[in-house]
Amino acid sequence: MVTIYWFALIVGGGMLAASLFGDLFGADIDDVDTGDSGHAAKILSLRNITYFLFAAGATGVLLNWVSPLAAVGTAVISTAVGIVGAGAAAMLFNYVKRTESGERDAEDSFIGCTGRLTLPFASEHAGRVMIRRGDREFELRAKPFDAASNAARIGSSIVVIEMDGGTALVAPMGEALPASGMDT
Numbered sequence: 283m284v285t286i287y288w289f290a291l292i293v294g295g296g297m298l299a300a301s302l303f304g305d306l307f308g309a310d311i312d313d314v315d316t317g318d319s320g321h322a323a324k325i326l327s328l329r330n331i332t333y334f335l336f337a338a339g340a341t342g343v344l345l346n347w348v349s350p351l352a353a354v355g356t357a358v359i360s361t362a363v364g365i366v367g368a369g370a371a372a373m374l375f376n377y378v379k380r381t382e383s384g385e386r387d388a389e390d391s392f393i394g395c396t397g398r399l400t401l402p403f404a405s406e407h408a409g410r411v412m413i414r415r416g417d418r419e420f421e422l423r424a425k426p427f428d429a430a431s432n433a434a435r436i437g438s439s440i441v442v443i444e445m446d447g448g449t450a451l452v453a454p455m456g457e458a459l460p461a462s463g464m465d466t
Contacts, residue, residue, distance in 0.1 A: 283353050287342030287360065294335030301332065325372075333371040338364030389445040391415065392422065396441050396455065399424070411440055411452055427451040 342360040395413045403409025411424040427443040439455035
C-alpha cells in the first residue's frame with residue numbers, strides 16, 4: 283500500500299511542479315469546453331486529479347512514516363485529505379476566475395493617468411513613475427515622450443501620453459498634449 287502512496291505523491295508532485303513551471307504541452311486543459319457533460323468532467327479535470335494525487339499521496343506517505351495505522355485507516359484519511367485538497371483548489375481557482383482577480387487591465391488604460399516621477403530617466407535609460415489609477419497606485423517603467431520631457435525631476439507631476447510594450451511614455455504636467463495624443 284505504501285507503494286501506491288509513493289506513486290501518487292511522485293505523479294501528483296511531478297504534475298504540480300510542471301504546472302508551476304509553465305505549460306509544457308501548449309494547452310490549457312481546464313479551459314477545454316466540456317459541452318453537456320456537466321460537473322462530472324469538471325470534477326475529473328487534470329488539475330483536480332493533480333491536487334488529489336499529491337494530497338492523498340503525501341498524506342499516505344506521512345501517515346505510514348509517523349504512525350503506522352491500519353491500512354484501511356490510512357487509506358480513508360489519505361482519500362479524504364485528497365478530496366479536500368482537490369476541492370479547495372477547485373474552489374480557489376473558480377473564485378479567481380469568477381472575480382477576474384488575476385487579470386490586469388490593458389496597458390492603454392494608463393494613457394491620460396497622472397502620477398509622479400520616482401526615478402529619473404534619460405532618452406536612452408528608463409526611469410520609474412508612480413501612477414494613480416482608480417484607488418490603486420502602479421509603479422511603471424517610464425521614458426520621456428520627447429526631448430523636452432527629459433527635464434522632469436524626481437517628485438515632479440507627470441502624465442502618461444503613450445504606452446509602448448509596458449513602458450509609459452510620459453511628459454511633465456502642464457505641457458500641451460501632442461496632436462497624436464488627442465485623437466478620439
